[in-house]
Amino acid sequence: xxxxxxxxxxxxxFKELFPRELEKFASIIHRMKIxxxxxxxxxxxxxxxxxxxxxxDFMVYFxxxxxxxxxxxxxxxxxxTLITPFKYSGTVVAFTxxxxxxxxxxxxxxxxxxxxxxxxxxxxxxxxxxxxxxPFTS
Amino acid sequence: MHGxxxxxxxxxxxxxxxxxxxxxxxxxxxxxxxxQLYKLLDLWDKRMDVFYFIKDKIRSLEVKHPVSKDSFGRxxxxxxxxxxxxxxxxxxxxxxxNLKLYKMLxxxxxxxxxxxLPRLLKVAKKRGLARPHSTINELIQERLLIPDGExxxxxxxxxxxxxxxxx
Numbered sequence: 001x002x003x004x005x006x007x008x009x010x011x012x013x014f015k016e017l018f019p020r021e022l023e024k025f026a027s028i029i030h031r032m033k034i035x036x037x038x039x040x041x042x043x044x045x046x047x048x049x050x051x052x053x054x055x056x057d058f059m060v061y062f063x064x065x066x067x068x069x070x071x072x073x074x075x076x077x078x079x080x081t082l083i084t085p086f087k088y089s090g091t092v093v094a095f096t097x098x099x100x101x102x103x104x105x106x107x108x109x110x111x112x113x114x115x116x117x118x119x120x121x122x123x124x125x126x127x128x129x130x131x132x133x134x135p136f137t138s
Numbered sequence: 139m140h141g142x143x144x145x146x147x148x149x150x151x152x153x154x155x156x157x158x159x160x161x162x163x164x165x166x167x168x169x170x171x172x173x174q175l176y177k178l179l180d181l182w183d184k185r186m187d188v189f190y191f192i193k194d195k196i197r198s199l200e201v202k203h204p205v206s207k208d209s210f211g212r213x214x215x216x217x218x219x220x221x222x223x224x225x226x227x228x229x230x231x232x233x234x235x236n237l238k239l240y241k242m243l244x245x246x247x248x249x250x251x252x253x254x255l256p257r258l259l260k261v262a263k264k265r266g267l268a269r270p271h272s273t274i275n276e277l278i279q280e281r282l283l284i285p286d287g288e289x290x291x292x293x294x295x296x297x298x299x300x301x302x303x304x305x
Contacts, residue, residue, distance in 0.1 A: 059259070095272060136288070
């Protein structure tokens with residue numbers, strides 16, 4: 001678990017969290033491998049997992065065909081797990097083999113709803129990211 | 139001299155007023171301090187967290203040298219040549235071959251410079267090209283294929299330069 005804490009600490013989404021707040025996230029995180037060409041999830045699927053890129057390259061595309069690519073450790077996708085109607089708004093495809101950290105949407109929501117300060121810090125970052133990606137979805 | 143007259147003569151009223159002022163100032167200060175005490179106690183509880191937070195903040199103030207922005211307008215700390223400029227590192231030959239091929243494919247899906255990347259991928263898969271996902275990724279990593287920042291992609295000047303040299 002301490003390995004995850006060190007990892008999370010270096011990511012933009014979590015860098016403002018205190019160590020014991022990071023511990024809470026580290027306890028609900030899982031690691032998964034993703035293969036080149038794999039469709040991680042499709043637009044419209046129930047949003048059950050939140051993903052944080054550890055390695056690999058990904059493309060996220062939307063109904064209008066617009067897309068962006070993710071290449072950096074710490075990039076996130078799948079934040080629809082935290083926002084109604086809890087369905088993925090885009091499709092994610094892996095360009096290369098990679099790894100990601102995943103958090104179940106339920107656990108994530110429980111964590112941020114149970115702690116207002118923690119929830120505020122995380123959601124502030126997520127809204128920033130959503131804002132950046134909004135032009136791609138319209 | 140007795141009573142109120144004596145009090146006034148010996149500046150008793152002034153002294154009394156001063157006394158009331160001192161006492162009430164002290165009470166106000168004490169009540170403010172008590173009302174904020176919970177913050178001090180909270181800070182004491184989180185003293186190690188605060189220590190690490192400050193330590194990390196100081197570390198993050200180290201000067202970085204972002205030289206370019208990604209498709210979201212965020213500064214990237216690792217050096218990357220700006221889109222469209224010629225990078226000093228030569229492009230591997232197999233990537234140039236793929237560039238030719240994918241440039242032709244892009245012309246079948248769009249008559250203008252900008253095109254949709256998922257469509258390029260779909261067409262590449264339909265044509266049975268080997269490993270279209272990693273090939274497209276390589277073209278992006280070599281800055282031959284670049285985002286326009288609004289969800290479309292285009293070939294960079296670097297890519298067009300290479301294609302011109304091949305003719």
